[in-house]
Amino acid sequence: MRTKKTISELFSPLLVHEYLTNSALKFPDKTALVFEEKRYTYKDLDYLSDLLAIKLIKQGVKRQDRIIIWGENSHEVVLSIYATLKAGATFIVLNSLIKPPKFNYILKDSEPTIIIADSKLKDSVEIALQHYNKSVLVFYLGDSSEKINSLLSEGLKTDPSPEDFQLLTERKKSILDYDLAALIYTSGSTGEPKGVMSSHFNIVSAAKSIITYLNNTDEDIIIDVLPLSFDYGLYQVIMCFMYGGTIILEKSFLFPVEIIKKIENEKVTGFPIVPTILAMLLKLDKIKEYNLKTLRYISNTGAALPVEHIKKFRDLFPEIKIFSMFGLTECKRIAYLPPEDIDRKPGSVGKAMPNCEVFIVDENGKEVKPNIVGELVVRGSNVMRGYWNSEELTNQVFRKGWMQQERVLFTGDYFYKDEEGYLYFVGRKDDMIKTKGERVSPKELENILCSIEGVSEAAVIGVPDEIFGQAIKAFIVKKLNSQISENDILKYCKENVELFMIPKIIVFIESLPKNPNGKVDKKKLKEI
Template sequence: MRIEQYLRQSAVRDGAKTAIVAGDLRLSYDRFLDLSARMATTLRASGVSRGDRVLILLDNGWQAAVAVLATWLAGAVICPVNPSTKAPRLSQIAADCTPAFVITEARLERLVAGVAELADTPRLATGEAGSFEAGLHAAPLPAQDLPDSDLAALIYTSGSTGVPKGVMLAHDNMDAAARSIAFYLENTAADTLLVVLPMSFGYGLNQLVTAMLTGATLVIEKSFAFPQAVFEKIRDERVTGFALVPAMAAMMMQARDLDPSLFASLRYITSAAAPLPPAHFDWLRAFLPHVRVFCMYGQTECTRIAYLPPGEIDARRSSVGIAIPGVRTEVVDEAGVAVPPGTVGELVVTGANVMRGYWRNEAATRKALRPDPRTGAMRLHTGDLFTADADGYLTFVSRTDDIIKSRGEKVAPKAVEDVLHRMPGIAEALVVGVPHDVLGQAVKALVVASDTALTERDVMRFCAQNLEDHMVPKIVEFRQSLPRTDSGKASRRLAAEPAPITGSIA
């Protein structure tokens, strides 16, 4: 099914129900559909045709939700970009996707106008509710009968080189992912979902899609910059589903006098984008014993791959879970052949949720989408190293590109991070390999300390007690915060130092 049909069907079921809560504004499903359909008419009147790309450069808010649905109602393709994106990257994305229209914040008009690839592109700048509506066409665009195979989204992601790649997701890809996720989370129209993650990325966007699919209410928060305000919104709107990333869990752990009654309405918490450290999970479960915590793993290229049923967490502490419904996973060797249980290999994914490929990047597409050597079926090669047990439960080892090779030994950064997260006094940690003229690469730990008395020697001593010698960090650097991507994920690429480290080894 096409994603905009979710909105139409939810409006038919209960048009008066609240679809969107954003600040003091509440939109019913009827109102949300009307605004989206009128913006769709505006897009068409501005020359946007089926299959054209619409670049959406907006903060989280009801305008962003309307822009997304309007683009789909117009038969066009969303290209959501985080509004914190700087001009050089925005220029790269614009040159690649060649948008027919731009929807942006009024405050970002100067940025957009300064990007040569966008200077002559028609655009609409959002503002307050009244001025926003004034820019929309008076008549809503009638429903269209368009195929599910049409492209729905280009979501740009950066690989190890930092060059943006546009992940092509069709409506049927997004539909398959949304239905599978909603199934295991048991989402219904009775849910109220919170999105505080950027809707310019897959994890945040999926909260909007899930709400429209199930007829739930979506509470949109601009960011997690003021956690207490977000927590109060959870209480006031009686939120039942809260999607977070590990950094947000770490902030909750460090908050003083956090009142668990703020979260009384929650039914579940999900964690994705990066592995949730066991210490973070244990804290969440102890602090909110009534809440089911779903640890999940996915990629932009297919939205979601695996989830760990909450009842299995104690028995499978290090696992990211099993394949989501409708998806098949395997761990394979370099020839693409499945390896025995417990053997490290690359994770491959088969399912209707897998992307069409990378926009205008045939080389990257051929590398990521390859046929199964036995059946010929196309599979997504994730570039992630995993093991799988006999029951299909997956354990993340490392990104292929992140493996540290130090003095001939291989070090998986996550294995070191798991130990660091168990150390009292450490709130967050990120491990990278940095060039070294003796070791080849040295293991470096970036640490955010909750205990200001913690020293480099303390960290190294703790690691030496819990890790093999070649895995112990040779460098420990204390930071106020970890380097992050726009989606809030800790970034090894941003953390890596280009200059070689020289000298003797402790």
């Protein structure tokens, strides 16, 4: 017998955090999150994030305030994300490995109300705040505790009252799907990180599309080794809570054998990867000996999988589907290659995902014919709201669309389509380097290299690499009488930039080739 539904039940929630609450109602005692030895049910996560949201509100957090969450993957970071959303604020998840210059920039650019940071980063936070002239509350993530009070300690130890929960209910009711849910900082061609603005509507739309083509269900168990600061890693959690699955969160892929064992023991069904992870897997001598029969699919984005790696993996595990995908932070995901096409078109990233439309256009914005290279243009509700605090940069990538008052995203990526409409990535319109699944701004790295004592000039380019997609090649001009060595350069980089930004190749050169305008001619550098 069919039961009548209320008007509110007829329409799916549009807010990111409401999907967690919905799953808690459907599957209260089901394991939602596994992290190290801890297991949280949907009921646990929903309740604990409610408690933390109340505490954030009582600390003065208002709608659309920004909250920085800085730390390595953990259950507490997940709870902080959902508490931030329930409080009507905007979360900014930062990788624990980012260096002080980038953190300082993001701090000043985003102007957060609260910083929630790993206790290991306390010194870095305090140093940064010495040069920040605005008031911000800081709380540190506890090392071990089952109670949410370990997150926000001083002044937040009292249990919430019924009035507190009513306060939270009223705050939740005030949130719109148009409100900003996340700021994700990505490298920019200007040399400074860009804050990509995603509303609840943007995130939910993109997540629904991805869930649709991955055919995710509440029976899926996903292992996530990717940082939550990386949108690819972040969306694994968001999507899982939307369809009611289980997410196994790992700090990293540092110990591949342990991850493979966990896939076997936890009966994992989905494994999102980047090319470096697949390369490491294929190097394991006894990988075929593990029972991976429950693994339904692997997915890849960040850079194209090498064709030879696809073939080798298919030979080892022909029953595991491979979803090759393409995306960028500005619109999360654009295209995917159906697994049944992976053998036929291994070099393609497929076609546009559901509820997303793509075009290849020439320099005049006119759509080109098959096999002609042009710029990729995207339209759809997955496209970001714009760049935080940068109307100029936003206007550079958004242009007039095909309908009145519509704006479409010009990605800066060169593609072509074949006669069947399958997309093939050619390269970046600008100098941006995509390596190890991350985007690197040459200008940002060049500025850092030039700050090294003994370096006169520096230029950075990306070169093809079968594992990383692109590897970073740095050209260094020494100052007169400088004795600086390759080891000196690498040591400085290890201390001042993230690991993925460290050059793989360093070339010392007498002078950098330049064009008539005095700019470094990177086309000539690529010939060296």
